[in-house]
Amino acid sequence: MLDAAVGAFGRHGYRAASMDDIAEAAGVSKPLVYQYLKSKDDLFTACIDREAAALTKAVLDGTRDQTLPPDQQLWNGLCAFFAHTAAHPDGWTVLHQQAPGEGETFAGVVAGMRAEIVALVTALLGRVAQDAGCDEGLMDREVSGLAHALVGSAESLADWANSREEDRPSAKETAATLMNFCWAGLEGLMKGARWTPSR
Amino acid sequence: MLDAAVGAFGRHGYRAASMDDIAEAAGVSKPLVYQYLKSKDDLFTACIDREAAALTKAVLDGTRDQTLPPDQQLWNGLCAFFAHTAAHPDGWTVLHQQAPGEGETFAGVVAGMRAEIVALVTALLGRVAQDAGCDEGLMDREVSGLAHALVGSAESLADWANSREEDRPSAKETAATLMNFCWAGLEGLMKGARWTPSR
Amino acid sequence: MLDAAVGAFGRHGYRAASMDDIAEAAGVSKPLVYQYLKSKDDLFTACIDREAAALTKAVLDGTRDQTLPPDQQLWNGLCAFFAHTAAHPDGWTVLHQQAPGEGETFAGVVAGMRAEIVALVTALLGRVAQDAGCDEGLMDREVSGLAHALVGSAESLADWANSREEDRPSAKETAATLMNFCWAGLEGLMKGARWTPSR
Amino acid sequence: MLDAAVGAFGRHGYRAASMDDIAEAAGVSKPLVYQYLKSKDDLFTACIDREAAALTKAVLDGTRDQTLPPDQQLWNGLCAFFAHTAAHPDGWTVLHQQAPGEGETFAGVVAGMRAEIVALVTALLGRVAQDAGCDEGLMDREVSGLAHALVGSAESLADWANSREEDRPSAKETAATLMNFCWAGLEGLMKGARWTPSR
DNA sequence: TATGAATGAGCTTTCATTCAT
DNA sequence: AATGAATGAAAGCTCATTCAT
Numbered sequence: 001m002l003d004a005a006v007g008a009f010g011r012h013g014y015r016a017a018s019m020d021d022i023a024e025a026a027g028v029s030k031p032l033v034y035q036y037l038k039s040k041d042d043l044f045t046a047c048i049d050r051e052a053a054a055l056t057k058a059v060l061d062g063t064r065d066q067t068l069p070p071d072q073q074l075w076n077g078l079c080a081f082f083a084h085t086a087a088h089p090d091g092w093t094v095l096h097q098q099a100p101g102e103g104e105t106f107a108g109v110v111a112g113m114r115a116e117i118v119a120l121v122t123a124l125l126g127r128v129a130q131d132a133g134c135d136e137g138l139m140d141r142e143v144s145g146l147a148h149a150l151v152g153s154a155e156s157l158a159d160w161a162n163s164r165e166e167d168r169p170s171a172k173e174t175a176a177t178l179m180n181f182c183w184a185g186l187e188g189l190m191k192g193a194r195w196t197p198s199r
Numbered sequence: 200m201l202d203a204a205v206g207a208f209g210r211h212g213y214r215a216a217s218m219d220d221i222a223e224a225a226g227v228s229k230p231l232v233y234q235y236l237k238s239k240d241d242l243f244t245a246c247i248d249r250e251a252a253a254l255t256k257a258v259l260d261g262t263r264d265q266t267l268p269p270d271q272q273l274w275n276g277l278c279a280f281f282a283h284t285a286a287h288p289d290g291w292t293v294l295h296q297q298a299p300g301e302g303e304t305f306a307g308v309v310a311g312m313r314a315e316i317v318a319l320v321t322a323l324l325g326r327v328a329q330d331a332g333c334d335e336g337l338m339d340r341e342v343s344g345l346a347h348a349l350v351g352s353a354e355s356l357a358d359w360a361n362s363r364e365e366d367r368p369s370a371k372e373t374a375a376t377l378m379n380f381c382w383a384g385l386e387g388l389m390k391g392a393r394w395t396p397s398r
Numbered sequence: 399m400l401d402a403a404v405g406a407f408g409r410h411g412y413r414a415a416s417m418d419d420i421a422e423a424a425g426v427s428k429p430l431v432y433q434y435l436k437s438k439d440d441l442f443t444a445c446i447d448r449e450a451a452a453l454t455k456a457v458l459d460g461t462r463d464q465t466l467p468p469d470q471q472l473w474n475g476l477c478a479f480f481a482h483t484a485a486h487p488d489g490w491t492v493l494h495q496q497a498p499g500e501g502e503t504f505a506g507v508v509a510g511m512r513a514e515i516v517a518l519v520t521a522l523l524g525r526v527a528q529d530a531g532c533d534e535g536l537m538d539r540e541v542s543g544l545a546h547a548l549v550g551s552a553e554s555l556a557d558w559a560n561s562r563e564e565d566r567p568s569a570k571e572t573a574a575t576l577m578n579f580c581w582a583g584l585e586g587l588m589k590g591a592r593w594t595p596s597r
Numbered sequence: 598m599l600d601a602a603v604g605a606f607g608r609h610g611y612r613a614a615s616m617d618d619i620a621e622a623a624g625v626s627k628p629l630v631y632q633y634l635k636s637k638d639d640l641f642t643a644c645i646d647r648e649a650a651a652l653t654k655a656v657l658d659g660t661r662d663q664t665l666p667p668d669q670q671l672w673n674g675l676c677a678f679f680a681h682t683a684a685h686p687d688g689w690t691v692l693h694q695q696a697p698g699e700g701e702t703f704a705g706v707v708a709g710m711r712a713e714i715v716a717l718v719t720a721l722l723g724r725v726a727q728d729a730g731c732d733e734g735l736m737d738r739e740v741s742g743l744a745h746a747l748v749g750s751a752e753s754l755a756d757w758a759n760s761r762e763e764d765r766p767s768a769k770e771t772a773a774t775l776m777n778f779c780w781a782g783l784e785g786l787m788k789g790a791r792w793t794p795s796r
Numbered sequence: 797t798a799t800g801a802a803t804g805a806g807c808t809t810t811c812a813t814t815c816a817t
Numbered sequence: 818a819a820t821g822a823a824t825g826a827a828a829g830c831t832c833a834t835t836c837a838t
Contacts, residue, residue, distance in 0.1 A: 637809090
């Protein structure tokens, strides 16, 4: 039933998806939906919770092996991320496009999930900095921004990959694109290389 | 009047913002709103159009000087982008959080704006590749993804910067973070350097 | 099961008391309720019937002894009435407050019960008139009104007694109040004494 | 519009009267009803308030002349009461049959009105006792019950008079019935005459 | 027999949208 | 030109009522 709800929400948005639609899509009657979940808000929250937990779990599972070098770990996480978003496009839409715009309550759940992933990336970048012998304190203020940039580019690529009707890139291809995009820069950055405007 | 509408939409979302709210916020009566714009859809479209045009113009103006080296041009564009999103937070919210989730019609407008900016970035990356003497054809398939990654990280950083209640980074600081994040990678990439999984 | 229903109806009213509430209060499942009584209407009717019959029986039992003088007979009936309404407050509420307002069908049952009691009182007043040697025909038109007044004051006193949280008067005290209130008047009336406006 | 609502509530009861019915009866559309009164509860409350105020005013106006002897004053009040209930049968039904059974909120308003009238009657009875040279303290405990009995009989007679399809008694006739019913008893009572069971 | 699970129907409420002034 | 007043249409939610076990 949550599947139907996620599908409806993902395709029409929170307000536009009526409970009738959802019930019909689930192949049940409206009151039954209300028997399981007390209100539309609760239903939406349940959807977000489930999708957020699933996505978080996928990424955490992908990055479980802490013995790998950071780039391999990041690569694994990205592959897991793109594989999951490709496998659950409606869930991804709900998380990325619908929930944040429908009020603080819903946005908060997604923000929490995002914060968890950002924290993961931040920790990973910290390891890179440490490996590079970089003064960690010097970096701290910047790392949060970098993590947000990395997560944002991954989100954008997930949308991009999902939006392709044909010739859709695989999760690994997308992950490779992102690694190519950022890794050299990050590694260099951790060694102190910085880009500065010429004047 | 559009200002009031953008404010209401940005703060409450498309469905949650009632025409009463908007009219009141604009200090006019509801029928007057309908006299200027035929329907709520039209009003929202007008908002999106205006905000998208303004943001596009800001970025294009920032990158007008084609004689600059690509990194300087990108830097200018990013500064313009972050300055604009910081100066028009409601507009940015409407474009980034509300419009895409409220139906194809609205999403299309934003997608068009995004495509324009992606095209700009793509062209810029093409110049980099050319400067690096890289075989352009070899890159083409990848460049679109890179451009989307870059745009996505910029969007994410705009949100991140706007969400900071205090110690909010300036547009230049944010742009610097992003340049640091990606430029070394992009430059190297154009010279053929690639990240590959070790196994 | 009817007890639970009467309790629920008395406390929440006919519409506000849901079948779920009633079934739960009765400690059985909803379908079982429907097996015994075909519908909510039937259930309510059964409640009213039972309560009306019980109240009528109590009053009739109290006034069974026709050999007593009329005032003693009335006194006995009132004691029985107040004792019953105090012992079955929910039933009394259902009869007095809920049923009359919920449609002709239900009101009819209560009206029937009331008519029966009014008839009893009317007969009693007839005996008083006869004893007083009063021309019965002269009275007839008025007696019905007097009986209604007497019944109404009894109903009002029942509510009043039940509504007292503390220092609640006993059935006999309440009956005495009512006898004091009306008996001298009735007796005089039957002898021809009448109150008339001075102008 | 309140007229239509009072009519609908009086005829069908609070729950059974749908907002559609009320709007149609008022000759307007449902949203208009909501523009004037925020909710069904508010609408019902407004009806009760208005009817209670009107009835209270009628009775108070009838008993305004404090220079009259108590029986005349009571007579005037009763005439006003019966005239009003006969002129506004739906309002009377709402006050007497619907409101008390539909929740504490509504019952409270009616209880307040009733308390006001009971207080009026109580004061009146106090004057009678005083005129009779009766020890007032001795009476106090009983007077409240007497006042409730008197009010209850008036209510009952109002229903009875309104329920007559033909040969309906006038307000004065009804008031006379009630005065006959109670006045001799009350006057005697105030002089110390009491009815007591023979054993 | 007795019930968990399910639903048809209807009610309150809201909102985009339009007259009539 | 500009608005107070009004409405059609639809959504969320509840409840009496019934299957299928």
